Amino acid sequence: MKKPLICLTLTCKTIQEDLKIIEKYRPYIDCVELRADHLEEDECLHIRQFPRLANIPCILTIRRRIDGGLYVGGESARTMLFARAMAFADQNEKNNFTYVDFEDDFHIPSLQDACMAFGTRIIRSMHDMNNPVYDIVEKCNAMRKTGYEIPKIAFQPHTLDDVTHMFEVAKKFNDYDHILCAMGPLGTPSRILSAITHSYLTYTSPIETMANTNAIGHLDPITLNEVYNFRDINEDTKIYGITGWPLAHTSSPELHNKGYKKHGMNCVYVPIRTPKLAEAIRFCDSVGVQGMSVTVPHKETVLPELDRIDEEVADIRASNTIVKEDGVWAGYNTDASGFTKALQEFLGVEKLHHRRVAIIGAGGAARAIAYAIKKLGGKACVFNRTLTNAKIIADKYGFKAAPLTPDSVFDLEIYSDIIIQTTSVGNGYYGPSNDTNDPLYFYNFKGTENVYDIIYSPEITPMMSRAIASGCHVSNGYSMLKHQGYKQFKLFTGVDYGDDTN
Known part of the structure; x- marks a missing residue:
């Protein structure tokens, strides 16, 4: 089976800028696509020389x-521009364009004849920028003259089902x-799993x-190579992934794929984004995915899709890990154990006796964290904008519940030994704190609080920044990600992850 090529699309305004880009990424790519429609008008006069200057197969x-x-x-x-770029073919084929992209409705016999004569392959393309395409084979057959x-x-x-159909x-x-x-x-899966779709590049x-x-x-070619080990993927590769929505920021692929490479496993872990868990x-x-990490907002809605669940999932009523076992889906929760290890490292203690904990949020992560706090012997208050959701968790573990509003500042102060932020508010946000990126925008840190935010991108959220400025002991959620990810890795592969510093 041919391995898919990695093509770098060049969209700079000048040829010189594009050539600099090629030099940076040359070790990671097999060919480049010169998007001449992005070049300044004067630059288009010189595109005939581009393949010689680039010294790499060019589209x-x-x-x-x-x-x-x-x-x-x-x-x-446009026809004249194509013709000028292909004119005066060099006897050294490396100095000519290796490929040219003609749309499926662009048929110029003289250009097509020139391609045949000069050894330039035609990529006959069809783009639908607004809708999915279902009759893929029929359209490909029709384009292939x-x-x-x-x-x-x-x-x-429009949906992940459209991508599934393509696979x-x-x-x-x-x-x-x-x-x-x-x-x-x-x-995104179609970009990473080109070997599975038998895509040329x-x-x-x-x-x-x-x-x-x-x-x-x-994706950028460095990420494709170094995070997803793209060149090692083949039809025998076992596929794992993470699902959620919008899933804009996740370090899980880096953690898992690093583990597969370290252990010499033919596996890959990819983002599978969708607002609908089904x-x-x-x-x-x-596609044959063997297991998935499950994140916001699917940790609770995944339960009806599971054929069996472990004891922790049954108690927490949320699953962040599902594995195909004996042909059926089994659900696990590694959030609770991952958080427990992370919190113990953060605080330097084994138990939380006499500690009062504020749990911010009432989603799947909050459920697992409340379970862990109870096991560690802590007392907690669950704060959430929708009080009824907070009470569901609080009542289960004998905790208190309060609304996440300025009116609850007094309760926050009482339960401020440890403040644990479990929501997605602040994820991907940089800059000063406000009521949209900081769930505790109304709370003034005193500097005595231990603040743990399960978000890890950015490393310091707006809420964390305020806590640090007040002198608080603060941690982001990367340690939790790491520990729960190690357990997921074991559930997926049966192998201990090992020391991630190697």
Whole structure:
């Protein structure tokens, strides 16, 4: 089986800038796509020299706006630009474009003949920037006029089910070279698992110009190689993942994939984003995913999808880990044990006797943390905007409940020995504290509190920043992520993760 190529999409304004980008990423890529529609007008006069200057196989693309590009000129002018870029073919094929991307409705016989004569392969592409594509094989067959062309289909999925359909179609679709891309955050698995869809290549973007391709959903080639071990993925690779929504920030792939590489395992762990948990289960069942980490907002809604659960899940009523065992889904909770180890390290104590704890939030993570606090002998008050949800947790463990409002400052002060922030508020936020990124914006830290925020991106949330400024003992949630991730790794693989400093 051919390994998919890694293609770096170049969207700088000048050729010189694009060439600098190539040098930085050369060790991580196999070819580049020159997006001439992003070049300044004067720069387009020199694209014929680009393959020689780049010294790497090149795709020439001049993408129209209707297909997600920036080119706004007429088709005659675009045809002339293609012709100028391919003219005077060099006897050394390395100095010519290796590929050229023509849309499925762009048929210019003279250009196609030139490609055949010069050894330039045509990528015949179809883009739907708004909707999914279902008749993938039929469309690829129709685009493939000769055995020399590579049909490409890129579409915008509406749901993860649209991506699942693409993987199902691709299972037996390996008769000829093709490229399949599902765009946006839902389509991330199609970028990483190109070997599973038998895709000829996967597109990436440099970090420096990632803003130009945000809507498309590219990864950068360093992440693809060093986090996801892309070149090692094949049809025999065992797949694991993490599901949640929007799942914009997660370090779990780095932790798990590092473990697989360390132990020489043919496994990969990928983000499986969806607002609907049932769609993630269908994706796993179709693609053969063996296990998933489960995060916000699915830790509780996953329970009806499980065939069996362990004792902690039964007590906590939330699962953050599911594993395919004997053909059925089993649910586990590693949040409680991961948090326990992290909190013990943070405080330097084994038990929480005589400690009063404020638990902020009432979601799946809060349930696991309340369970852990009870086991450790602490007393707690659960604070949540919806008081009834806080009471459900509090009543289960004999804790107190209070609304998460300025009116509860007195209760917060009483239970301020340890403050544990379990919500997603502050995730991905930088800058000063306000009522949208700091769940305790109304509380003035005294400097005596131990503050643990389960968020780890950013490393210091707005709430943590205020606590640090007041002299509090503070930790983010990376230690919890690490410890619960080690247990997940063992559940997935049967192997101890080991020392992650190696």
